[in-house]
Amino acid sequence: MSFQQFTFPKVLQDLGLTLRDGDLSSTAPPLAVRDEFRAFLRDGVELAVATSTEKAKSEFIIAPVLLELRRIVGHRFQLFSGVEWEADASLGLNGFCDFILTKGESKFVLTAPFVAIVEAKNDSIRTGLGQCIAAMYGAQLCNQKAGRAIERVFGVVTTGTAWQFLQLEGSLLTIDNPEYYIDELTKVMGILKWVVEST
Numbered sequence: 073m074s075f076q077q078f079t080f081p082k083v084l085q086d087l088g089l090t091l092r093d094g095d096l097s098s099t100a101p102p103l104a105v106r107d108e109f110r111a112f113l114r115d116g117v118e119l120a121v122a123t124s125t126e127k128a129k130s131e132f133i134i135a136p137v138l139l140e141l142r143r144i145v146g147h148r149f150q151l152f153s154g155v156e157w158e159a160d161a162s163l164g165l166n167g168f169c170d171f172i173l174t175k176g177e178s179k180f181v182l183t184a185p186f187v188a189i190v191e192a193k194n195d196s197i198r199t200g201l202g203q204c205i206a207a208m209y210g211a212q213l214c215n216q217k218a219g220r221a222i223e224r225v226f227g228v229v230t231t232g233t234a235w236q237f238l239q240l241e242g243s244l245l246t247i248d249n250p251e252y253y254i255d256e257l258t259k260v261m262g263i264l265k266w267v268v269e270s271t
Contacts, residue, residue: 138190
């Protein structure tokens with residue numbers, strides 16, 4: 073088993089989690105972005121939507137958004153892309169993650185504390201929920217084992233154009249009620265900044 077084999081909603085039973093719908097991020101203030109970045113991203117969205125592959129959306133939309141966020145917050149988190157990660161193979165918590173955000177010291181090696189998992193999906197957010205939740209649970213375990221436990225681990229499932237935010241606190245999983253869209257760029261960026269600063 074691996075992260076990719078967990079499905080929603082079965083992942084809740086598999087990992088002993090309780091689900092709650094919630095309003096996680098509506099109070100996160102919008103984050104102003106540079107006009108140059110907005111124009112750059114507009115071109116990326118156009119290319120990604122035309123190509124319509126998960127890889128294109130990751131490269132042309134998601135990675136640039138996360139890199140711009142890292143620049144804005146003064147490089148206060150490390151960003152790993154497409155890495156193979158073994159959180160706990162005995163529980164099937166291993167495999168590839170599209171993006172992992174950590175507050176570890178190294179940008180070369182994955183180290184705790186793990187802050188957020190971002191999973192890219194081609195067409196449907198729902199198809200990425202099981203994988204993302206399993207990776208969030210793995211992050212929580214790794215943080216605990218490293219003695220770097222943090223109150224909350226966040227997750228994001230995105231098609232590039234649609235973004236859904238999740239939070240794991242203990243065994244309570246909250247899925248944010250609204251989905252946000254890339255044409256609400258300042259809101260998406262504001263929520264991502266809130267995620268990084270909430271841990």
